[in-house]
Amino acid sequence: MTYIIVGGSAGLGRAIAKKFAVEKHDLIIISSDLRDTKALSSDLEIRYGINVVPLEMSLSKSSITFKKVDKALEKLSPLAGLILPIGFNDPNDVPGITDKSFFKLVNTNFISVCIFINHFLPILKKVQNSTIIGFGSIAAIRGRTLNATYAASKRALESYFESLRHFAVNSPLTVQFYMIGYIDTNLSFGVDMTLFKPAQVDRLANIIFNNRLQDFGTTFYPKYWKIIKILLPIVPWSVFKKFKK
Amino acid sequence: MVKLKQKSLKIPHTKRTKFISFDGSIEIASQHQRPDRFRNLEQIPKDVVRIGRGGGYSYAAPSFGKNILTQEMTSFNRILEFDEKLRTVVVESGITLKELLKWSFGNKLILKIQPGHPDITIGGCVAANVHGKNPHKDGTFVDVVLEIKLFHPDRGLITLNRTKNSKIFELTCGGFGLTGTIVSVKLQLDILPSDRMVFERTPIESIMDAIEFYKNNLSADFISSWHDGSPSKKNFGRGVGYKGSFANGFKSNELVMPKKKALTPFSRASLPFSIWNKTTAPITYSFYRKREIAGPKTYERNIFDSMFPFGGSAKSFHLFFGKNGFAEYQILVPFNKVKEFVSDVTKLIKIENPPLIVIFMKPFHGKQKYLRYSDSGITMALDFQRSPITTKMFSKLDDIIISYGAIPNIVKGPSKRIVQNCFPEYHKFIDDLKKFDPRRIYKSDMSEKLGL
Numbered sequence: 092m093t094y095i096i097v098g099g100s101a102g103l104g105r106a107i108a109k110k111f112a113v114e115k116h117d118l119i120i121i122s123s124d125l126r127d128t129k130a131l132s133s134d135l136e137i138r139y140g141i142n143v144v145p146l147e148m149s150l151s152k153s154s155i156t157f158k159k160v161d162k163a164l165e166k167l168s169p170l171a172g173l174i175l176p177i178g179f180n181d182p183n184d185v186p187g188i189t190d191k192s193f194f195k196l197v198n199t200n201f202i203s204v205c206i207f208i209n210h211f212l213p214i215l216k217k218v219q220n221s222t223i224i225g226f227g228s229i230a231a232i233r234g235r236t237l238n239a240t241y242a243a244s245k246r247a248l249e250s251y252f253e254s255l256r257h258f259a260v261n262s263p264l265t266v267q268f269y270m271i272g273y274i275d276t277n278l279s280f281g282v283d284m285t286l287f288k289p290a291q292v293d294r295l296a297n298i299i300f301n302n303r304l305q306d307f308g309t310t311f312y313p314k315y316w317k318i319i320k321i322l323l324p325i326v327p328w329s330v331f332k333k334f335k336k
Numbered sequence: 337m338v339k340l341k342q343k344s345l346k347i348p349h350t351k352r353t354k355f356i357s358f359d360g361s362i363e364i365a366s367q368h369q370r371p372d373r374f375r376n377l378e379q380i381p382k383d384v385v386r387i388g389r390g391g392g393y394s395y396a397a398p399s400f401g402k403n404i405l406t407q408e409m410t411s412f413n414r415i416l417e418f419d420e421k422l423r424t425v426v427v428e429s430g431i432t433l434k435e436l437l438k439w440s441f442g443n444k445l446i447l448k449i450q451p452g453h454p455d456i457t458i459g460g461c462v463a464a465n466v467h468g469k470n471p472h473k474d475g476t477f478v479d480v481v482l483e484i485k486l487f488h489p490d491r492g493l494i495t496l497n498r499t500k501n502s503k504i505f506e507l508t509c510g511g512f513g514l515t516g517t518i519v520s521v522k523l524q525l526d527i528l529p530s531d532r533m534v535f536e537r538t539p540i541e542s543i544m545d546a547i548e549f550y551k552n553n554l555s556a557d558f559i560s561s562w563h564d565g566s567p568s569k570k571n572f573g574r575g576v577g578y579k580g581s582f583a584n585g586f587k588s589n590e591l592v593m594p595k596k597k598a599l600t601p602f603s604r605a606s607l608p609f610s611i612w613n614k615t616t617a618p619i620t621y622s623f624y625r626k627r628e629i630a631g632p633k634t635y636e637r638n639i640f641d642s643m644f645p646f647g648g649s650a651k652s653f654h655l656f657f658g659k660n661g662f663a664e665y666q667i668l669v670p671f672n673k674v675k676e677f678v679s680d681v682t683k684l685i686k687i688e689n690p691p692l693i694v695i696f697m698k699p700f701h702g703k704q705k706y707l708r709y710s711d712s713g714i715t716m717a718l719d720f721q722r723s724p725i726t727t728k729m730f731s732k733l734d735d736i737i738i739s740y741g742a743i744p745n746i747v748k749g750p751s752k753r754i755v756q757n758c759f760p761e762y763h764k765f766i767d768d769l770k771k772f773d774p775r776r777i778y779k780s781d782m783s784e785k786l787g788l
Contacts (some may be wrong), residue, residue, distance in 0.1 A: 101411075124375060126373075138439055182348065
């Protein structure tokens with residue numbers, strides 16, 4: 092079976108691609124830089140003997156064409172899933188950000204993800220044991236100054252996945268949404284992690300693969316973020332407003 | 337030239353890391369980047385002084401330095417191309433020897449030149465022009481490198497091989513990462529005849545006897561000897577020689593690997609004190625030698641243990657030096673001068689009585705160029721407990737080495753004086769490097785100390 096991984100060239104996406112390749116699934120790996128996707132595709136093909144198509148697409152733009160993806164799918168085994176470990180943040184993402192940066196953040200983290208889902212939904216809804224997996228962020232639990240647009244986009248995405256799951260009831264399609272805490276990727280490299288030790292991406296990739304057909308809706312990784320999700324919204328404003336970092 | 341003044345440099349996804357050399361001698365905190373995509377290499381401002389880093393197993397500090405950005409290439413560890421017919425593979429520079437062996441084993445292929453630690457990266461092997469199990473038969477790492485892709489912010493990604501940018505290719509192999517960031521390497525692999533090697537032990541009474549042992553076994557797949565370094569008349573130089581060759585056929589199609597991780601520069605320094613000293617070393621090596629000689633003359637080892645003794649069976653050797661670390665002096669002595677050289681070094685050891693723990697030796701064959709550790713002769717690695725007596729002894733050893741025209745292995749941390757005096761192309765290396773990179777933005781603690 093084939094899985095499409097959007098944002099699959101580095102970090103969590105790369106770990107997921109590796110896990111699905113180890114399990115002998117064909118892949119279409121999409122990222123904004125073909126040099127990275129090509130390198131990963133060659134590696135997975137050589138090591139695990141599967142078929143991988145690397146594609147370059149910019150998800151920060153508002154219009155996306157799926158010609159290349161559809162064409163690639165014709166040569167591969169049937170599509171079984173869409174995995175969207177894509178995320179983009181900007182160190183200057185505070186309220187008042189420029190329009191250009193705002194649209195880039197919203198497009199990459201929300202709109203393009205939904206457009207991808209909408210394009211492949213008709214196929215996946217008909218395929219047995221199919222799955223769509225999305226990824227949110229713990230930044231979206233309660234809005235703060237930093238990552239304002241990113242967090243808003245991820246919260247919107249969470250809502251879209253709730254609707255998607257509702258839509259897919261009584262169909263063979265499984266819809267999952269992972270709320271991700273700090274994980275050990277290049278994005279967290281250099282970030283102060285005194286309180287939260289970053290979790291291993293390879294472990295998360297294993298969990299994602301093993302549970303890809305479980306109908307649990309939304310889950311947290313690492314698990315303890317579920318407790319923070321409950322507690323953070325009830326932290327009094329007088330305290331919360333001091334959480335600047 | 338770019339000056340080192342980057343204390344307040346702020347680059348996204350970098351952090352301040354305390355780096356430590358594997359021998360425990362150098363500790364420096366500096367900025368650290370772990371690129372995992374091509375644009376991470378390009379996003380660093382052009383004037384930032386930087387250096388690439390692989391596994392970090394050098395005994396000196398060629399991959400970090402004060403106010404120098406270290407670019408750890410371990411996420412660039414993908415296999416890019418494989419030509420089954422020609423037995424060539426293109427890998428990214430951050431792939432470790434262990435990862436490469438894990439893959440190549442499945443294709444019944446092997447990289448014939450591999451140093452003894454499994455977590456050393458291919459980029460590190462190129463930069464240090466390492467040697468393997470029989471450098472007399474196989475040469476040094478440059479002999480298995482067909483092509484390199486090098487990134488330099490002023491030149492972009494450039495291809496180096498023996499016909500295209502050949503001068504930069506020569507400068508990069510054994511160039512300590514000073515020409516640029518090694519991104520990928522095309523390697524020549526060899527057929528792996530077996531999943532095991534058969535070893536033969538030979539008791540050796542003196543260092544000079546080892547030379548005879550080598551002369552009789554120059555075509556072996558593996559050849560090496562160790563010698564007791566204690567200055568006592570009775571034991572000094574006594575040791576065991578090992579000759580290894582690939583067994584016939586495969587007993588298993590699975591690569592057997594140790595479950596425990598190999599030592600890192602930090603875990604190596606986990607003991608608060610040194611177990612090795614002038615008393616424990618001769619006793620240990622005397623017992624060990626007796627046990628080795630009493631055992632069967634031949635024995636088998638799986639490929640992983642044969643290639644990477646310091647990743648498995650001999651792991652405790654480095655661990656036992658404790659937090660204070662060790663000092664290794666590795667020299668390559670021309671064949672025709674070995675006898676006199678050994679005699680002079682032996683005299684010096686007996687006079688100075690340093691905490692010399694053990695001596696490792698191998699035969700070499702190759703052509704010396706730039707600062708590469710390559711020539712025809714015998715390589716001797718003298719491993720000392722780190723102490724003031726050792727430091728004093730090193731300066732006297734330097735004089736002997738200079739007088740014999742021997743060369744030191746630069747990644748083991750020799751002084752500028754000896755490097756300048758022993759490498760005929762020391763100045764040519766610097767001049768050619770400046771011609772290629774007039775701004776000299778690739779630097780390290782080691783290059784600064786050696787004036788490179």
